[in-house]
Amino acid sequence: MSLRAVLLITLQREPGTGYDILQRFKAGLAHVWQASHQQLYRELDRMRGDGLLTCETVSQDERPDRKIYQLTEIGLQALDAWLAEPLAASPVRQPLFAKFFAWERWPTDARREELTTLREQLKQRLKTYAAIEREWFSDPQALTPSQRAPWHTLRLGQRLTETWMEWIDEVQEEVE
Amino acid sequence: MSLRAVLLITLQREPGTGYDILQRFKAGLAHVWQASHQQLYRELDRMRGDGLLTCETVSQDERPDRKIYQLTEIGLQALDAWLAEPLAASPVRQPLFAKFFAWERWPTDARREELTTLREQLKQRLKTYAAIEREWFSDPQALTPSQRAPWHTLRLGQRLTETWMEWIDEVQEEVE
DNA sequence: GTCTGATATGCAACTATGTGCATATCGATT
DNA sequence: AATCGATATGCACATAGTTGCATATCAGAC
Numbered sequence: 001m002s003l004r005a006v007l008l009i010t011l012q013r014e015p016g017t018g019y020d021i022l023q024r025f026k027a028g029l030a031h032v033w034q035a036s037h038q039q040l041y042r043e044l045d046r047m048r049g050d051g052l053l054t055c056e057t058v059s060q061d062e063r064p065d066r067k068i069y070q071l072t073e074i075g076l077q078a079l080d081a082w083l084a085e086p087l088a089a090s091p092v093r094q095p096l097f098a099k100f101f102a103w104e105r106w107p108t109d110a111r112r113e114e115l116t117t118l119r120e121q122l123k124q125r126l127k128t129y130a131a132i133e134r135e136w137f138s139d140p141q142a143l144t145p146s147q148r149a150p151w152h153t154l155r156l157g158q159r160l161t162e163t164w165m166e167w168i169d170e171v172q173e174e175v176e
Numbered sequence: 177m178s179l180r181a182v183l184l185i186t187l188q189r190e191p192g193t194g195y196d197i198l199q200r201f202k203a204g205l206a207h208v209w210q211a212s213h214q215q216l217y218r219e220l221d222r223m224r225g226d227g228l229l230t231c232e233t234v235s236q237d238e239r240p241d242r243k244i245y246q247l248t249e250i251g252l253q254a255l256d257a258w259l260a261e262p263l264a265a266s267p268v269r270q271p272l273f274a275k276f277f278a279w280e281r282w283p284t285d286a287r288r289e290e291l292t293t294l295r296e297q298l299k300q301r302l303k304t305y306a307a308i309e310r311e312w313f314s315d316p317q318a319l320t321p322s323q324r325a326p327w328h329t330l331r332l333g334q335r336l337t338e339t340w341m342e343w344i345d346e347v348q349e350e351v352e
Numbered sequence: 353g354t355c356t357g358a359t360a361t362g363c364a365a366c367t368a369t370g371t372g373c374a375t376a377t378c379g380a381t382t
Numbered sequence: 383a384a385t386c387g388a389t390a391t392g393c394a395c396a397t398a399g400t401t402g403c404a405t406a407t408c409a410g411a412c
């Protein structure tokens with residue numbers, strides 16, 4: 001259900017194609033949601049079938065057609081209903097933690113490799129977040145409340161990522 | 177796949193029934209993994225079918241039978257293979273963040289309710305984690321390396337939860 | 353000239369997880 | 383006497399997400 005809600009929100013802010021939304025998932029929404037193109041196109045088509053979206057096909061010379069989606073009145077109502085309803089608590093699932101419970105069977109090389117790789121991924125994630133900050137929130141004090149709200153989410157994304165990285169450093173230092 | 181791995185790890189540490197594992201998910205593994213009893217029993221049966229586990233049925237007077245699972249040699253090999261293989265990067269999915277991108281359509285009451293409820297859930301989670309700490313890790317300095325490894329995961333679970341709570345406080349204070 | 357990556361969309365099969373319902377007993381509460 | 387929570391297990395159906403494959407063009411690198 002949450003993918004639907006994310007699509008309603010981003011299309012309400014600005015109509016666009018599946019491909020456009022994929023770009024948003026890689027850029028401005030990188031700290032919010034990610035989905036494969038297969039899942040995305042399928043979901044957009046279903047939402048159109050359910051009357052939440054309308055679709056306008058735009059032909060391009062020498063390129064595939066673009067299918068631009070936007071919200072219908074029903075889509076807007078569905079969005080408002082989702083906003084009014086509290087989210088279900090998300091279950092904790094940390095597969096990496098499980099490996100720490102099998103410490104003696106976890107080869108040292110594999111462990112070092114795993115933690116180092118994860119740390120690099122987190123560092124890359126922070127770079128992506130920094131790019132979002134530069135592009136959208138370069139002057140936080142100047143933002144309106146509704147612009148400042150997404151900025152807060154980016155800040156939390158950064159802090160959670162930093163918390164992970166600091167922890168990896170501590171663990172690595174202790175066991176090396 | 178990760179549920180399987182978690183089951184291999186916990187059953188390798190100590191054989192037990194599906195119900196036992198459910199209790200572990202609520203207690204000592206609360207910061208690692210959660211699953212419904214339906215999913216759990218089904219997965220245990222499949223793992224037995226795949227030769228990863230053996231099952232010994234123990235009859236009890238006036239109670240349902242207990243089916244005690246433990247790892248086979250194949251199960252142990254599967255665990256070692258999983259430990260050696262790095263985890264795939266997990267996609268970012270934060271449905272709550274999405275609501276912040278629809279700030280103006282998100283009713284104030286619903287927002288306050290949602291953040292307050294989430295904060296209470298996180299506080300409850302910290303209590304659960306504190307109980308784990310008391311039960312298993314009351315003296316971190318006295319732990320062996322393989323006991324200390326799970327302790328590290330609990331510390332990260334705590335810090336991530338605290339980071340979330342601090343953020344909620346900041347957001348609530350700014351918008352109230 | 354061929355390969356790679358960007359643009360643009362999708363189907364089909366599979367796996368993982370969630371939801372609703374079902375069964376049976378015990379002890380404690382109302 | 384009836385209901386509730388703990389003990390103990392499961393089936394069936396539905397939804398969410400992953401993986402493999404497919405199509406078509408253009409620009410730029412090698």
